Amino acid sequence: MSEEFLSVAIWHPARGMEAAALATVHEISGIVARKNYGRDLLYRSGSSYVLLRYWNSEAARLAAHEDPDMLRCWARLGNEIQIVKVFEKLETVPK
Secondary structure: OOOOEEEEEEEEEOOOOHHHHHHHHHHHHHHHHHOOOEEEEEEEEOOEEEEEEEEOOHHHHHHHHHOHHHHHHHHHHOOOEEEEEEEEEEOOOOO
16 A cells, blocks of 8 residues: 655745746755655646655655755745645645
8 A cells, every 4th residue: 555645735926026936846856856755736727736655655745844955945845835734744634
């Protein structure tokens, strides 16, 4: 059985920061993929963005939360976006 799980973040770029926010999100997604933490999908509806992150495991998520490259990006992103809602760990609902 796979340990993969889904996290979801819904956000808006801060005024005048859309290009910077997207660049930072893409940088973070690159780190996530390169360091094998998981994979990201980014969607948009109007001015809202929805980031789906499939973590490879809880250990991968914990490692990412301590990774200096990720921490630098998250710190920068905090000035570029406004978080609407975050779901840290979604569970599959059986059919």
